[in-house]
Amino acid sequence: MNSDNELLQKALGYAEQGKELALSWLLSPAAWSQFGLLVLAYLAALLITRRARPAVLRLLTPPEDSKHILSKARRFALMFVPLLLPLVAYVLTGIGESVTRSIFGSGAVIAFGKRLFLFMAARILVREILSDPFLKMLGKFVLIPVMALYALGILDLVTAKLTETMISLGNISFSVMTLVRGLIAGSLLFWFGRWSNDQSAAYIGKNEELRPATRTLAIKTAEIVIFGAAFLLLMNIMGISLTSLAVIGGAVGVGIGFGLQRIASNFISGVILLLEGQATVGDYVELDGGEAGTIVKMTARAAILETFDGRWIVVPNEDFITTRVVNYSDSGSANRYEAPFSVSYDTDINLVPEIIEKAVAAHPDVLGAPQPPDCELRGFGDSGIDFAVEFWVNGIDDGQHKYTSDVLFLIWNALKDNGIEIPYPHRVVEIKGAGTLPQ
CATH class of the missing domain: 2.30.30.60 (SH3 type barrels.)
Known part of the structure; x- marks a missing residue:
């Protein structure tokens, strides 16, 4: 109950201070002159922006088909054109503030207007410029509230209060401000790390001179370096000593040794695979x-x-x-397959290899190297003479590719075109004692 009364008294005190400040502004000629300069600065910024905006757009807009690095930089800068009005107003208001402070010795009103223009710039940045969902959320729930507190002039007060409020977890104590700063910095650092990792992976992936396994290893190495640096930088921002991390790292190492052996083994095996390039x-x-x-x-x-x-x-x-x-x-090596078939015993088998090899070689995916199609006699079966044709292709005989099926169609058509019969099993049934059957 006493704490509620204390909070109420503080709120009433702040309200009273705000009331006195508002009355002092309303009754002060210096405050009215500052307000006039503030309005004048905004109108001048509006006029300058309307005149300068078309020229800025022409300067920053590159040709549509240009992919030069300067064109990419110009397209990036083009996104920030909506900030032109509040930033120009901020600069003009800053000039007005220096004038009023030199004449009247104060500039509280115009300083408030200057901070207000920065708040407008933050809102435009979040609503119209940021497209990444994470950055947009961070701007909506962090940047805009912080800029609102700054515009009202109470950011330092809130920061001091958060710094004084301590949180204890066992033997560890830290302020709420440290926690907030760590969350914001960590979010930004790891977002930037993810973006940097995507850019580096795209750049390395375009380098066709490297083997696929080497490219994958380089991408993984860049990822570890980027996020490792982000983690160390975050620890430095939060004021956590790296010595304590060494103790934690030792404990984690013991845990890996006893409980995470398979995970460590798989990680090392993955590095070996990438280095040796056995599979990629x-x-x-x-x-x-x-x-x-x-x-x-x-x-x-x-x-x-x-x-x-x-x-x-x-x-x-x-x-x-x-x-x-x-x-x-x-490494893109070819694979050899074979297609078996049979011909009738009435066939001149000396003609079969040339006919079949010529027909299979006509397939667009069959290779001439390391060997052209090779038709071989495999044996003499019960119903016909057995052959098989071996052929090489770049790919797997499954999924979207049906190499063996295509080759068998070619064999069928080639044999039919040359009058060669494909045998099928024949069975002869003899009936003994047919003469003794009843009439």
């Missing part, structure tokens, strides 16, 4: 456990395989090191 994003692999698919993503803990039926399989990195892995597409 885009490769079609088959593991000893039966998992098979195209690697679509490699993380610090596991690789993600996508099967041809659209399923994702998460395979720990350790499995690529400790088990047998068949890579069908490492």
Whole structure:
């Protein structure tokens, strides 16, 4: 109850101070002159902005098809044109403030107007310029309230109050201001870290001279460096000693040694995979456990395989090191397949290889190297003579590619065009004792 009365008394005190300040402004000639200069500064800023805005737009607007770095910088600066009016008003108000302080020795009214123009600039920045959802939310719930407190002239008072309010967690004590500063700084740092990581990943990904595994390793290294630097900078901002982090790091190391062995093993295995390039994003692999698919993503803990039926399989990195892995597409190497078929015993088999090899070679995806299509005699079956044609392609015979099916169609059509019969099983049924059957 006493605390409620104390808060009420403080609120009434602040209200009384505000009332006295308002009356002093209303009855003071200096305050009215400052208000007049404030209105004049705003009107002058409005006139200057209307005249200067078209010229600024022409200067900052690059050609539509230009992708030069200067054009990108001009497009970035073009987004801030809506801030022209409040910033020009802020500059003119600052000039008016220096004039009033030199003449009247005070400038509280015009200083309030100057802070108000900064608040207007913050609102325009959040509503019209920021497009990133996270930055927009941060501006809405952090920047605008802070600028509102600054415009009212009570930001220092609120900051001091938050600094005095302490929070205790066991043996650790810190102020609310430290917590708020850490949350804001951490949010900005890690957003900037994510943006920097995306930019670096895009830049490294465009470098076709590097192997895919090397590019992936470089992207992961850049990510660790960026977020590690952001974390250390955040600790410095919050005033946390790195010595205490060393103690925590030792405890975490013990935890990894006892309870997180598999995670550490998978992380190290992922680094080895990236360094050696045994498997990388885009490769079609088959593991000893039966998992098979195209690697679509490699993380610090596991690789993600996508099967041809659209399923994702998460395979720990350790499995690529400790088990047998068949890579069908490492470094873009070709793969060999074969298509079996049979012909009738009435066929001149000496003509078959040339006919089939010529027909298969006409397929647009069949390669001439490392070997052209090769038709081989495999044996003499019960119903016909068995052949098989071997061919090389760049890709996997599954999913969107049906190489073996296409080749079998070519074989069928080639045999039909040359009058060669494809056999099918024949069965002869003999009926004994047919003469003794009843009439």
